[in-house]
Amino acid sequence: MDPQQLRTFVAVVDHRSFSAAAQALGYTQSAVSQHVASLETDLEAPLLTRRPVAPTEAGERLLEHARPLLLRLDAARADVARLRQVRPGRLAVACTPGTLTPATALALVRARSAAPQLAVSVRVCGRTEAVQSVLTGGADLALVDGAVAATDPLPLPDAGPLTAFPISEEPLAVLLPAAHPLVGRPTLRLADLAVARWIDAADAAVPLAELRAAAQSDGFGHQLTYTGTDVRGLSVLVAAGAGLTTAALSAAGDLPGVVAVPISEPRIVHRTELLHPRTPTTPAAELAATLRSAQSPR
Incomplete structure (x- = not known):
C-alpha cells in the first residue's frame, strides 16, 4: 500500500467529501479519486461509498490500521530530523490542561532569557494531541497528566519511542x-x-x-x-x-x-509526566533536565 494513498483515504473519511479532502491536501479532486480507486484495486475491496461518502466495512477495518501507520511514518521522519538538529532554535511545548505549573512556566522563561534567539511556544491541548505532537515533530516535549494507581505508569496513547518521567x-x-x-x-x-x-x-x-x-x-x-x-x-x-x-x-x-x-x-x-524524544533537541534536553532536577514528591 502506498502511504500517500492511505493518507488521502483517511482525509476523505475525515472530511466526508472528496472535494474537501482535495482542498485540504492541495490535490485536484480527480487525483484524490484516483488515489482511492488505486487503493481499492490494490486491496480488492470497496473502501468508500460515494453518496454519502462513508467508509464501508472494509474501509472501517483499514482505518484501524491506517491512522497508527501514518502516525508512525510521521514519527520516523521527525525522529531522523532530530538527529540533524533541524530546529535547534525553537522550543515548542505541548501541555494538557493543568500541567503548566508556576515552576514549569519559570523554567520556560529562564530558557528564553538564557537564549534570546530561542523561539518558545506553548500549546494547551488534549493528551492524544500532545503525545502525537512530540512524535511527529510539532512539539519538542510534552507535559501530560492522568489518574493512575500510585505504582502504575501513566496510560498514554501510542507514544512510540518517547521517553517519559514523572514530575509531580x-x-x-x-x-x-x-x-x-x-x-x-x-x-x-x-x-x-x-x-x-x-x-x-x-x-x-x-x-x-x-x-x-x-x-x-x-x-x-x-x-x-x-x-x-x-x-x-x-x-x-x-x-x-x-x-x-x-x-x-x-x-x-x-x-x-x-x-x-x-x-x-x-x-x-493525579500524575504529571514529561515526554520527550530519545534524541531531543538541545533546548528541549536542557528544559527536561531543569524540570527533572526540580522534581519533588508531594
Missing part, C-alpha cells in the same frame, strides 16, 4: 457543586459515585473510561459532553449542576462554585 504526583479529587450533599465529606470512595451524573470531558479531566476501570464499575454515565481544554469553563458546568468531574486537588482551589473532595479509595493519584 498528588491526590485526585472529585469536583462537586458547592451545594452538593457530599461536600462535607473529608474523602470519597470512587465506587460510591458510579451512579452519579458525570460530565464527559476527555481532554480536560480524567476520561470516564479510566474512572470505570479504576472503580471496576460499568457506571459513570454522562448526559453532557464537554469538548475542549478549559478547566475553568468545565468547573462552571459542574457548579451549575451539569455533572461531576475530576481534577488534581491543588488545581481545584481557585475554581469558583465548586468544592474538591479527595478520592480515598481506590488509591489513585
Whole structure:
C-alpha cells in the first residue's frame, strides 16, 4: 500500500467529501479519486461509498490500521530530523490542561532569557494531541497528566519511542457543586459515585473510561459532553449542576462554585509526566533536565 494513498483515504473519511479532502491536501479532486480507486484495486475491496461518502466495512477495518501507520511514518521522519538538529532554535511545548505549573512556566522563561534567539511556544491541548505532537515533530516535549494507581505508569496513547518521567504526583479529587450533599465529606470512595451524573470531558479531566476501570464499575454515565481544554469553563458546568468531574486537588482551589473532595479509595493519584524524544533537541534536553532536577514528591 502506498502511504500517500492511505493518507488521502483517511482525509476523505475525515472530511466526508472528496472535494474537501482535495482542498485540504492541495490535490485536484480527480487525483484524490484516483488515489482511492488505486487503493481499492490494490486491496480488492470497496473502501468508500460515494453518496454519502462513508467508509464501508472494509474501509472501517483499514482505518484501524491506517491512522497508527501514518502516525508512525510521521514519527520516523521527525525522529531522523532530530538527529540533524533541524530546529535547534525553537522550543515548542505541548501541555494538557493543568500541567503548566508556576515552576514549569519559570523554567520556560529562564530558557528564553538564557537564549534570546530561542523561539518558545506553548500549546494547551488534549493528551492524544500532545503525545502525537512530540512524535511527529510539532512539539519538542510534552507535559501530560492522568489518574493512575500510585505504582502504575501513566496510560498514554501510542507514544512510540518517547521517553517519559514523572514530575509531580498528588491526590485526585472529585469536583462537586458547592451545594452538593457530599461536600462535607473529608474523602470519597470512587465506587460510591458510579451512579452519579458525570460530565464527559476527555481532554480536560480524567476520561470516564479510566474512572470505570479504576472503580471496576460499568457506571459513570454522562448526559453532557464537554469538548475542549478549559478547566475553568468545565468547573462552571459542574457548579451549575451539569455533572461531576475530576481534577488534581491543588488545581481545584481557585475554581469558583465548586468544592474538591479527595478520592480515598481506590488509591489513585493525579500524575504529571514529561515526554520527550530519545534524541531531543538541545533546548528541549536542557528544559527536561531543569524540570527533572526540580522534581519533588508531594
